[in-house]
Amino acid sequence: MTHSPTVPPGAQEPAAHGASGAWRPDGPGAPAAGPEVLDRHSPEPAPGPDATGAGDASRTGGSGRRMLRAIGNAIMALAILALATYLDTEVLNQDELDAHLTSHARLGEVAATGRFSARLDRVEFARSIEMRTTRVNAATGQEEVTRSTRLGTEHIFVIASVSATAPKEPIQLTVAGLETPEEVFYAQTDRVDKRFTMAGVYVQPGWWAKGVFVFEVPVKALAGARATLSAQSTNGIYDTIYPQRYDQLLPEVALDLGLEEAEVKSAVAGAKNVYELKAPE
The missing domain is CATH 2.60.40.1240 (Immunoglobulin-like)
Incomplete structure (x- = not known):
């Protein structure tokens, strides 16, 4: 013999689970959502493959530019040294002047x-x-x-x-x-x-x-x-x-x-x- 719970006068009878009017956590009467709480002891999410690839490309590009600048500076220094050596050997004497x-x-x-x-x-x-x-x-x-x-x-x-x-x-x-x-x-x-x-x-x-x-x-x-x-x-x-x-x-x-x-x-x-x-x- 099954007994149904007694509903006080004036109270709404809850709907059965699975019915079309079933109660949902976000439905009417659901408690308001509070701020999300993060566990500070939980590990940081690992970066995805896209982020890791972009960082590697950026570092590779920066290294290449630095190498090109170094090569350019070395070539300029050698050119200046060669010019100075040439001018030193081509100094005109007083008769030539x-x-x-x-x-x-x-x-x-x-x-x-x-x-x-x-x-x-x-x-x-x-x-x-x-x-x-x-x-x-x-x-x-x-x-x-x-x-x-x-x-x-x-x-x-x-x-x-x-x-x-x-x-x-x-x-x-x-x-x-x-x-x-x-x-x-x-x-x-x-x-x-x-x-x-x-x-x-x-x-x-x-x-x-x-x-x-x-x-x-x-x-x-x-x-x-x-x-x-x-x-x-x-x-x-x-x-x-x-x-x-x-x-x-x-x-x-x-x-x-x-x-x-x-x-x-x-x-x-x-x-x-x-x-x-x-x-x-």
């Missing part, structure tokens, strides 16, 4: 610089030079010699016939010399006044000026020699205080005379007794 910017040409060819171009047209030799000063007679229209001076030498006079032009501004080629293969330098003779030579002529843009330079040198200096031409420095007082210090960037041409030992002997043998130079008074 004082050298002009020189353009070279053979007999009959043009040597060009930024300020002028020049060509050696002909080379002649003489045992004496006669300088004649002339004027034109107004009555007759004829040229007359007003003064004549003859110079002799125990060596040889070299007369270099030169043509020159300038690209932009007039220039005077006042510095001329004869240089040997042994780098012995002979300046143009000061016994011949510059008004008889090209040193007294302004080289103008647009056409070729012609003139001569005269050198007095030993015969032994002729083989392999070259005529060098340049403009005077425009540094004013600085050239007086520091001679040659500011001449490094002056343009210069070196014109080969085209003389070897055999040519020298025949040229000297055929030297003129007198070479005449004329200039107006």
